[in-house]
Amino acid sequence: MNYPFWYIPHLGSGWVIGIIAIFHVMISQFAVGGGFYLPMAERKAMRIADPAVRAGWLEQLISHSKFFFILTGVFGTVSGVGIWFAIGLTHPEATSTLIHNFVFGWAMEWVFFLVELTTAAVYYYTWNRIDEKLHLTVGWVYAGASAATLIIINGILAFMLTPGDTWLAVAGTGHEASKFWNAFFNPTYWPSLLLRVCVCTSLAGVWALITSSRMDGDKQPTLKTSMVKWSVAWLVPSFVATPFLMVWYLFMVPASQRALLTLGIDTINSGTFSTVTRMALVIIVTSATIVGVAYFLAYRNPTDFNLSHAMSVLLLALIVTGAGEYSREMLRKPYVIGRWMYSNGVRVPYVSRINAQGYLVTSNWVWGSAGVATTNYSRGEAIFRGECGSCHTLDGYRPLRQLLDGRDRANIRNFIVMLHQNKDDSPYKKFMPPMVGTEQDVNDLTDFLNAQVNPPAPKPMLTAQK
């Protein structure tokens, strides 16, 4: 462990990352898609012969670029840095592995990020102040820089799902960074990149609908019609391409992890891992809904299209984005970095060593050198925080008190032993890491969980004796 365990009651540490990340993705992918939307719209406006129509378009683009600049420049950047804070605290081991591999990648990312922020500001503040061709060029520079940030981060995100055999062959040797490009252009890199490009173009259209909905349809019916229809068109590419890209993406994911998708068809029993299936259903239904709603509300009724209509499209887009990011995270189970690190931070090749030496010995921040407690929690609780806390809480998200409800101590122990043995026929092997540690670790964890599930009866109150 690089940091003390950061246990978030009720919500779970995963959701701390999740909430920030979904918020960030909604904006950062708009920053990329919108980066192309603006210069393309500006070029289209420059080619309009009628000066009045042209002025109307440009006026609308100025207000859209202000919205774009504030949203991406403030909320996008702050939430992006927020992800860094959150993953460092909730998943120090995985973060450390990523930094060791991709420090050069992140250096490139930051360069493009600076260019992106600078050009976004220049683009907005130089409307009508510099030559219009130069202004358009600034827009294209922004688009290029923001696309580069996506191209780079996508390599790192896809790596976590499918690091690829070449990198795995050197993992743990200290020479991981020598296979940077293999890790970067990993098996899911291309389908993942194209999927994200589709999401970016869609989000460019969705957010542009927000600003276009503010135009007065009674005063400028033709301008609003052309603006709204042009924005809706940005949803079309992803509607056509996403199903095929999704199939390609899933084809590149190892079959054992792809099998997670079918788990939820037969059953919704608690404890079985059916959420991915259900989330995948949400993605499909909601994507289709967005297209339908955008068609009926915006494309066929552009002049009546108002802010609440636009907000409903945005809300639906938020649902798809959330469900998509959630499924992508889930598909990685039981790993945080495919086949190399389990979702609780335990490296796959270290399992036998930890089983021999004990889990807490390998955790720097829990026990002192002589095996003396340096924290105010018990051994069992420390193991719970370290091995279970990345995914489970006690009584909130994936609550262990509820999931283990009805089991007595022996039964809880049997369950932990089953996770510890991690046999091939264990149904949990597909989505949960093994429980690692010695016999004593198993007993300590059992004691802690048993005390949570079957709390000892309260002692009778003692009345003061006179």
Next chain:
Amino acid sequence: MTSKTASIYDWVDERLGLTELAAFARHKTVPVHAQSFWYYWGGISLFLFLVQCFTGVLLLVYYHPGADAYESVRQITFVMHFGWLIRSAHSWSANLMIFSILVHMFSVYFMKAYRKPREFGWLSGMALLGIASVFGFSGYLLPMDDLSYFATKVGLQIPAAIPWIGPIIGNMLRGGLEVNEFTVQRFFALHVVVLPALFLPLLGFHLWLVQRHGNAMPPAEEAKSILQRKTMPFFPNFLRKDLAMWLIALNILALLSSVFPWSLGKQADMLVPAPQGIHPEWYFMSPFEMLKLLGSFMPGEAGEIAGLLIFTLGIALWVLIPFYDANKASGRRARNAHYFGLIAVFALLATTAIGYWTIR
């Protein structure tokens, strides 16, 4: 249109009068104003009802009423492919429908859309809400898990508390002195035959009235001159928006039923004590809590009877509002009706909140 399709159209048109229908739809308009949003809730309720018809028929294929009710629901939920999804969609759409009917009812109430000539629309709507809640109550028992069993047992105490005839009604609904497989059989017959037979014609009547009188405007809009009012054609503009709303409703339904699938508890066991936290469904929480509160002021049978009386009186006043507040002008009666509505909303929300607060 090619000549062939044109001739098919003519053939059908001659017999069914499609052109008249299209002309009617073209002339029909919907008012556009700040409160137009509330016009969609009736349509959303209708959509959710259609979803329930569809999913209900699918559940009917595998459901067994009677002694193996629980086992059949267990199979639907855990064995049939996507059975869990259909069952979740059925339960969630039922709850969402009651919610959207309530929104629809209060928006009609505060827009004063029950006034002349729309009294029958209001009355039939109230009857539909009543039937919908019986749908909910009867459907809740059908899985026969512990929660549904004990909640039904508690719920049936309310009609049983009516003086003299109460116990007879209770026994008739239960099919005996206890809630058991005969009760399931009865509730099943009610849920899939009797209630639909009442609901569907009434729904047709309600929709026909909406077509006949058109959308009501809130008093503030009615006060404007015709030139100041904005409208949009029903076909295709309003219909498109309506369809978009249906899509959003479908999406929210899909989201809820797949992310929060309806669970199935343990099989009902009449011999074990009721589990903790037995409470009625949320839409019965308010009357349940009102009766409970009155019972604590007036313990015993007197409290029960007083509670039922006050409750019946309140519902009667609510149903008869078109005859109390009938004038177009916004006089004292209109204001009183408005306050009555606000008190009703407040009482519903407050008692529901207290009900959930005091479950343990």
